[in-house]
Amino acid sequence: MKVLVTGGAGYIGSHVVRQLGEAGHEVVVFDNLSTGYRWAVSCGELIVGDLADEAAITEVFNSHRFDAVLHFAANIVVPESVENPLKYYSNNTRNTLNLLKAVEKHAVPYMVFSSTAAVYGMPEQTVLTEDLPLAPINPYGASKMMSERMIMDLAAASSLHYVILRYFNVAGANPDGLLGQATPEATHLIKVACECVTGKRDGMKVFGTDYDTRDGTCIRDYIHVEDLAKAHVMALDYMAGGGESRVLNCGYGRGFTVREVIDMVKQQAGKDFPVSETGRRAGDPAALMADNTLIKDVLGWEPSFDDLKTIVSTALAWEKIWMEKQAQ
Ligand code: UDP
Numbered sequence: 001m002k003v004l005v006t007g008g009a010g011y012i013g014s015h016v017v018r019q020l021g022e023a024g025h026e027v028v029v030f031d032n033l034s035t036g037y038r039w040a041v042s043c044g045e046l047i048v049g050d051l052a053d054e055a056a057i058t059e060v061f062n063s064h065r066f067d068a069v070l071h072f073a074a075n076i077v078v079p080e081s082v083e084n085p086l087k088y089y090s091n092n093t094r095n096t097l098n099l100l101k102a103v104e105k106h107a108v109p110y111m112v113f114s115s116t117a118a119v120y121g122m123p124e125q126t127v128l129t130e131d132l133p134l135a136p137i138n139p140y141g142a143s144k145m146m147s148e149r150m151i152m153d154l155a156a157a158s159s160l161h162y163v164i165l166r167y168f169n170v171a172g173a174n175p176d177g178l179l180g181q182a183t184p185e186a187t188h189l190i191k192v193a194c195e196c197v198t199g200k201r202d203g204m205k206v207f208g209t210d211y212d213t214r215d216g217t218c219i220r221d222y223i224h225v226e227d228l229a230k231a232h233v234m235a236l237d238y239m240a241g242g243g244e245s246r247v248l249n250c251g252y253g254r255g256f257t258v259r260e261v262i263d264m265v266k267q268q269a270g271k272d273f274p275v276s277e278t279g280r281r282a283g284d285p286a287a288l289m290a291d292n293t294l295i296k297d298v299l300g301w302e303p304s305f306d307d308l309k310t311i312v313s314t315a316l317a318w319e320k321i322w323m324e325k326q327a328q
Contacts (some may be wrong), residue, residue, distance in 0.1 A: 001110075001236060002026045002065065005044075006051060006099065007038025007072030010182040011112065012170060015229040016070060018042045020181060021143050023233050028064055028326035030057075031073065035183050042178065051095035061102040068110035068236055069103055074144070077187055078118065079204065081140035092143035093150075100154050105118035110239040111151060111162045112232050116286055117221075117249070119145045119166060126219070126255075126287040130166070130247050130294055138284050143219035148247070168221040168251030168290045170228055172311040180318025181225075189258060190222065190312060193265040193318035196273035199300065203274030207281035208257050219287035221251035224305035224314070234299040246298055251290025252306045264312045 003020055007013040008029030009175045013036070020027050027044025030051070038046060049056040051073055074092045075081070081088040082255045096113075105112060118132045118141030151162050171190040173180030181191050208215040212282075230249050235248075266272055282317075293302045305311065 001067035001240065002028070002062070003236070004028050004030060004060070004064070004066045004069045005031045005115075006069070007036065008070075009033055009046065010040065010072060012167075012225060012228060013072035014040035014042070014159045014179050015174060015225045016072070016232045017044065018174070019226075019229045019233050021189070025236070028060070030060055033163045037182055038217045040179060040182070050068045051098050052090065054098050054101070057098055058116070061106045063249050066106070066108050068112065069099065069108055070112045070232060070241070071099060072114045072247045074114065076140065078138050078140045078153065079187070081138050081143070082282075085139035086291050088143040092140075093146045096147040098152060100150055103160060104124075104154060104158060107159060109159060109161060110236060112159060113147065113151055113162060113164045115144045115148055115164050115247075116141060117166055117168050117290070119148065120256050120288075122283070122285045123216075127289045127291050128249065129291040130249055148152050150166055150253065150323060152245070154244050161229065161243070162241060163245070164247040165228075165235065166247065166290075167228060168223055168248050168249070168288065171222050171315055172224040172226065172227050172305065173314045174226065175314050177317055177321050180315065180322060182322050187263055190265065190315050191319075193262050195316050197265065197269040197271055197316060200323070203276065203322060204262075205278045207284060209277050210280070211286040212284055213257055215257050217252070218284055218287070219257050221253065221255045221256035221289040222261070222308065222311055223251050224303070224311050227294055227303045227305050230304070231295060231299060231301050234301055239297050243298070246294070248295040249290040249292055250295060250299060251292055252303055253290055253292045256308055257291045261308070261312070263310050265316065266311065268312045268316055300328045
């Protein structure tokens with residue numbers, strides 16, 4: 001298939017681009033390089049452009065005939081979305097609308113959309129199924145929920161088929177050290193802990209130790225980026241094989257506490273670093289895990305890296321490579 005990948009120079013997008021190339025797809029990446037990198041695009045063509053620029057989108061669609069669009073380009077930092085909500089409604093929601101206008105006009109048959117467990121908000125359950133009511137508690141989650149809805153509505157009114165993937169906590173890196181998370185000012189737990197190992201940070205904080213969990217810290221479902229990337233390639237095959245539109249959670253269905261993750265990073269690094277305990281971060285539910293029954297049934301997806309040690313060791317190896325890469 002000929003595939004457009006928005007945000008293909010970013011962390012998750014770049015892992016998907018590599019797997020798409022390996023699977024024999026023809027890839028065109030559209031990325032504004034705001035948080036992505038040219039070197040991360042390992043195959044296909046890179047077009048530097050912004051989804052806010054409708055003329056640029058028109059040009060891309062006029063010069064290529066796509067069988068599928070994979071839409072990763074987005075801002076993803078929850079606290080920033082609270083401080084600057086319109087940035088998220090512009091770059092996530094409006095830009096998805098801009099992209100969908102071209103998808104509709106050119107009758108692109110398939111779309112895979114990067115959504116998030118943040119669309120569920122603060123559910124009572126800890127293991128989440130896709131049919132739960134959506135109740136995001138921050139603009140990031142709301143911006144993604146609105147994008148999901150636009151895709152569903154367009155699909156209902158056209159021949160578009162979609163797979164919406166709701167990511168849980170994505171972490172880790174390509175095991176060969178080719179790719180990894182290079183996002184500047186990352187806020188995610190495993191990345192932050194790895195930056196403590198390399199010395200980029202002096203230490204880190206645990207946000208909240210009074211949750212009703214096994215050690216008082218939050219539990220999250222950490223999924224290796226290569227397993228997540230594989231779900232995207234499988235989603236394309238599924239739709240090409242006549243599969244109907246679906247919304248699918250992407251997680252392993254089990255979780256680790258913040259303390260367990262930090263301990264694993266220290267153990268794998270063979271190094272200690274300062275960790276202080278502080279109050280809860282606003283909007284953090286105690287525990288979030290994916291019910292992944294559906295993605296396994298529908299796509300036949302099975303994880304290959306469901307192991308915290310592997311997630312952490314690949315993230316750590318990448319963090320060291322990335323430090324050296326930056327020093328060059
Ligand atoms: N967390 C933490 N210290 C950090 C970063 C994150 O204690 O420096 C906690 C955070 O409060 C949450 C968990 O780690 O309970 C995962 O947070 P992250 O930002 O990685 O992902 P989220 O679950 O918010 O998408």
